[in-house]
Amino acid sequence: MPIIIENSLPACAVLESENIFVMTHHRATTQHIRPLRIAMLNLMPTKIVTETQILRCLSNTPIQIEFDLIQTATHKSTNTPEDHLLKFYQTFDDIRDQYYDGFIITGAPVEKMEFEEVDYWPELVEIMEWTKTHVHSTLHICWGAQAGLYYHYGIQKHLLDKKLSGVYKHHIMRHHESLLRGFDDVFKAPHSRYTTIYSEDIIRHPDLTMLAESYEAGPYIITAKNGRQLFVTGHSEYDKDTLAREYFRDVQRGLNPSVPENYFEHDDPHSEPLLSWRSHSTLLFTNWLNYYVYQSTPFELTDLG
Structure with a gap:
């Protein structure tokens, strides 16, 4: 959350130059506050x-969030109990007339297939088009990011020689972007x-x-220049043991995966994984949530249209 200080305080300019969010007293006292409406289209098999x-x-x-879970209607999950899906999930038909501050599209284990070969691709296209008018900011993750970049901007994905699996160092390219604060x-x-x-694309x-x-x-x-769409090609949400479980699953399937x-x-698969990405x-x-949703979403969500 922002620090609320006088605009004329010398620290204000210094903090802003360091990409730290500060808010003037006037803006703080005139803000309207309500819970954020966030929905997630969960395409992962282990929902x-x-x-x-x-x-x-x-x-x-500290922001209050109302959270909705969405599943595809054209593909039924076989790895999640049916009673869980019936109790907690909606389909796109249930929410198509609603508006959301934020929307998340997860990854899915279908990246070897062409997008158009995925059985729920037409439904996903309809949802991605809907987000343009009914969602303030959409976050796409892993395959969801590749699908969004392909649909919205024509960016192609490319098959790797082997599975990319591990924890990798990344470097910042634009230091003063709000998403990268801290x-x-x-x-x-x-x-x-x-x-x-490909980076060049x-x-x-x-x-x-x-x-x-x-x-x-x-x-x-990657972000759209209007900030309404964000694409993250990795899995920062993963638990400490997720990559280990995926590795040993592939070993049992006889896929001979790399560690x-x-x-x-x-680098010993029988030792403890190192959690180095949680912060x-x-x-x-x-x-x-703060800079791309809360600070800029309209108070009346119907204004999105």
Whole structure:
């Protein structure tokens, strides 16, 4: 949350130059406050795990949040109990007339397929188009980021020689972006995917800005220049043991996976994983909620249209 100080205080200019959010007394006293409406389209097969991961990331803020869970109607999950889906999830038809301050589109284990081959792709396209008029800011994660970049901006994904799995160093490319407030110059984040996007495709697109990337994992944080769409190609929400569970699952399937890089202590898969990205994850989601949603969303959500 912002520091509320007089605009004429010398510290104000210094803090702003350091990318620290300050608010004048006038703005603070005239703000209207209400709970934020956030929804998540959960495309992950282990939906209960993903719900917990994302909600943990959204919880480190004093902002009140009303949270809706959305599932596709054209693809039924086989890894989540039916009674859980019936009790806690809605479909797009249930919410298409509603408005949200923020919307999250998760990853999905379908990156080897062409987008149009995914059975729920037409439904996802309809939802992504709907977010333009019914959502103030949309956060896309991993495959969701690739799908959003492809649909909205024509950015192609490319198959890697082998699965990218591990925890990688990233560096900031634009230090004064609100989304990166509080970030170190170099920070870590997990990746787990078979495809990538090319940095040059992002850099040369007039409507996109790359905020952070990794020399090993490629583009990481990308935003539309109007701030209404954000794309994160990794999984900062992952738990400490998520990459380990994925690795041993693939071992049992006989896929002969590589050991996740920079993850297990001494790179030994039988040792304890090292949690080195939680602070970055907290900052990423908190900054998104504060600067890209709370500080700029209209008080009356119907004004989005």
